[in-house]
Amino acid sequence: MAQIFCIANQKGGVGKTTTSVNLAAALSRIGQRVLLVDLDPQGNATMGSGVDKHTLEASIYQVLIGQSELGQALQRNTKAGYDIIGANRELAGAEVELVDLAQRERRLKSALATVQTNYDFILIDSPPALGLLTLNGLCAAHGVIVPMQCEYFALEGLSDLVNTIKQVHANLNRDLRIIGLLRVMFDPRITLQQQVSEQIKAHFGDKVFNAVIPRNVRLAEAPSYGLPGVVFDPGSRGAKAFIEFAQEMVDRLAVAA
Numbered sequence: 001m002a003q004i005f006c007i008a009n010q011k012g013g014v015g016k017t018t019t020s021v022n023l024a025a026a027l028s029r030i031g032q033r034v035l036l037v038d039l040d041p042q043g044n045a046t047m048g049s050g051v052d053k054h055t056l057e058a059s060i061y062q063v064l065i066g067q068s069e070l071g072q073a074l075q076r077n078t079k080a081g082y083d084i085i086g087a088n089r090e091l092a093g094a095e096v097e098l099v100d101l102a103q104r105e106r107r108l109k110s111a112l113a114t115v116q117t118n119y120d121f122i123l124i125d126s127p128p129a130l131g132l133l134t135l136n137g138l139c140a141a142h143g144v145i146v147p148m149q150c151e152y153f154a155l156e157g158l159s160d161l162v163n164t165i166k167q168v169h170a171n172l173n174r175d176l177r178i179i180g181l182l183r184v185m186f187d188p189r190i191t192l193q194q195q196v197s198e199q200i201k202a203h204f205g206d207k208v209f210n211a212v213i214p215r216n217v218r219l220a221e222a223p224s225y226g227l228p229g230v231v232f233d234p235g236s237r238g239a240k241a242f243i244e245f246a247q248e249m250v251d252r253l254a255v256a257a
């Protein structure tokens with residue numbers, strides 16, 4: 001039975017998609033069965049997994065509004081080893097269209113229930129907003145992974161997300177918890193980043209993953225080849241860090257089980 005994780009942070013450009021595709025690829029490499037769901041209308045996780053968002057026969061949009069079965073939207077990413085459900089601009093309409101549908105926050109959860117036994121991990125890449133799409137991600141998930149950059153305002157931006165997670169936990173999804181904060185795009189040469197990293201550890205304790213994802217150009221280059229960095233250049237520092245992170249996820253879940 002898959003554990004479902006939503007990769008969320010309401011800020012854009014903080015590394016959600018990079019974390020999603022590389023964690024999916026890294027978990028696959030260490031033998032886990034993984035499904036990645038792109039829940040962002042930008043479709044970056046889709047393209048970054050080598051699936052053309054412009055030519056999707058069915059996407060997560062059709063699944064959410066009930067026009068398509070989940071299985072019809074599912075594609076196999078043979079190079080990276082995980083399955084993916086793609087998204088494109090159409091999905092932006094779902095923020096509005098879902099409002100009038102029954103069980104509007106739980107539609108992703110219901111759809112995923114049909115395939116949950118086929119995977120060890122289901123990862124959800126969410127958009128940079130706390131709207132109905134992200135809410136569907138949070139309602140479907142057992143836990144949230146929060147990628148964050150060690151910058152001055154990093155902690156301040158987190159409070160909205162933490163409050164939303166608390167509300168979802170209280171009202172919609174008792175399973176939901178923060179699995180951990182992942183420090184990404186880290187540059188140890190920058191003193192401020194080291195300081196903020198220490199602050200984050202002081203504040204969140206063991207909720208901070210031990211693995212740290214360095215700023216690494218290979219991770220940034222990989223999407224233009226339609227590959228996660230872990231597949232594009234497995235020897236790169238970025239790829240190795242994601243493999244370490246994937247192992248840490250597996251270990252943490254084994255301890256929690």
Ligand code: ADP
Pocket residue numbers: 011012013014015016017018019044128184185186213214215216217219220221238
């Ligand atoms: P989000 O999904 O939160 O908007 P992305 O994962 O798309 O963020 O990352 C934003 C930009 O930063 C992208 O251009 C991505 O390639 C780049 N990036 C993300 N993580 C790293 C990293 N560890 N090293 C270098 N570049 C990165």
Ligand code: MG
Pocket residue numbers: 016017018040042044045126
């Ligand atoms: Mg993104």
